[in-house]
Amino acid sequence: MITDEQRILADKFQNLHSGKDMFLLPNIWDAGSAYIFEKQGFDALATTSAGIAYSLGYPDGEKISFNDLLFIVKSITRRVKIPLSVDFERGYGETLKEFKEFSRILLENGVSGLNIEDGRSDGTLDGIDIMKDKIEILLELKKELNLNFVINARTCTYWLKIGDKNERLHTAVERGRIFKESGADSVFIPGVEDEKTAEQLVKSIEIPLNFLINSGLYDFDTYRKLGAKRITLGSGTVRYIMDKLINIALDIRDGNVSRLIENTFTYKKANQYFNGAGDDQEKNKNLCK
Template sequence: MMITEKQKEQARIFKSMHDADRMFVLPNAWNAGSARVFEREGFRAVATSSAGFSYALGYPDGQAVPFGDLLHVVGQMTARVDIPVSVDFERGYSDEPEQVRENARQLCLKGAVGFNIEDGLPDGTLSPLELQIEKIRTLAGLKRELDLDFVINARTCVYWLNVGSEEDRLKTAILRGNAFREAGADCVFVPGAIDRATVGRLVNGINAPVNILLNRAFHDVRELERIGVRRLSVGSGPARWLCERMIGLARELQDGKVSGILDCTFDYRRANDYFGGQG
C-alpha cells in the first residue's frame, strides 16, 4: 500500500478543521459500521476510541488489544468511509520513539490521517515529558517523510488521572501542552472532568488548538465553542452507551424476555438499505 492523493486531501481537510476559527465535534467510532453511521449522519471526520475499539474486541482499554488488530480495524474503517479517520493509538504501542514512528507509519498506510498520542501510564502517573516530546518529534518527522500532513493530537492525562493538586494540574497541563506544540503537535487534548473556568484557562494558556472530552462537569457545547475550544471528542461514550443496552438486552433474553428485540423498528430491510446506501 502507499499514500494516495485522496488520503493527502483527507489530511488537508482534517488539518483545516483544526485551523478554522470554530469548534467541531469529532465522534469516536470503534469499527467500520459505527464509522459508517457517523459519516452517514453528516460528520466531517471520525476518530477511533481506544476503549470502544477494545470493548468491541472483548478487551479492557489500555493497549490490551494486539497492534495487528488495530491495524486491521483501521483498514476496515478507512475502506468503508470517505471522511478523514484519526486513530487513538494510546501511548503509540511502544515507549521507544522510533517504534512509535513505525507503528504510525503502518497506520498511515492503512489510511489514517490523524493520531492521538497520550502521556498517561498504567500506574496513574505521567510519562517523562522528554519522552513525550521525542515521540511527537518523531511523528512530525514522519509527516515530512511521507509527505502527509496528518494531525498530531497530543494528549496529557493530568486531569484524567488527577495527578497532583488542582493548581498543579493546571500548570502541568499548560506546560506540557505548550511543550507538545513546540515539538510539532497540531492540537492538544486535555480529557477529564474539567469545569468551565478551567477550560477557559487551558484555552488561554495553551498556544495551540485545544481538544476537550465531553464530560459531566461542563458540557455546554455552545459555551465551549464561545470559550475557544477547537475540538470536542465524545470518547468511549457512544460505545459504552451501546454496551450498556446490549448487556441489558442479554439479561432480558436470559430471562426469556424478547420484546426488546422484537420491538426494534430498525428492521432488516431498513438496516440493509442504511448500510448499503451512499453518503
C-alpha cells in the same frame, strides 16, 4: 502507500483545526459505527481506544495488540471517505523505533491523524522528553510520507488526577506549551470538568484544544464560548451501546425478547441503511429522515 486522496483528506482535517469554528469529532470503534457517523453528516471521525478494546472483549489500556488495532483501522478506512484520526494511546511499542514503524503503518493505511498520550497504566505520566521524541518522530513522518496529518498530543494530567488543583493546571499548561513548541497541531486535555479551568487552558496554551465531554462540562455552546476547537465523546457512545446490549442480554436470558420483536429498525431497513458507502452526504442525510 499514501494516495493523493489521503493527502486531500489530511488537509481537510488540518483545515478543521485551523478554521474559525469549533467542531465535533465523534469517536467510533468499528467500521459500522464509523459508517453511521459519516452517513449522519459528520466531517471527520476519531477512534476510541476503549471502544475498540471493548468491541474485542478487552478493557482499555493497550490490552489489545497493534495488529488488532490495525485490523480495525483498515476496516474503517476501507468503508468511509472522510478523515479518520486514530487513538494510538502510547504507541503500542516498547521503543521509539517501534513507535515510528507502527505510526508509519497506520498512516499508510489511510489515517489522517494520530492521537498520542502521556498517561501510563500505573497512574503516572511519561517523562516530557518521551512525548517530545514521539512528536519529533511524527514530524519526520510528515516529511517522509509527504502527508500533513494531524498530531493531537494528549496529556492525562486531569484524567489521572495528578497533584492538586493548582498542580494540575500548571502541569497541563506546561505540557501543552511544550507539545505546541515541539510541533503538535492540537492538544488534548481530557478530564476537565469546569468552565474556569477550560478557559484558563485555552488562553494559556494558545493552540487548538481538544476537550472531552463529561457530566460536569458537556454543553457545546459553552465549549464554543470558551474557545475550544475540537470536542470529542471518548468512550461515551460505545459505553451507552454496550449498556443497552448488556440489558438486552439479561432480557433474553430470562426469556424476554419483546424489545427485539418491537424494534423498528427492521432487517430491510438495516440493509437499506448500510447500502451505498459512496452516496453523497445530502442523499445520506435525507435517507435517514
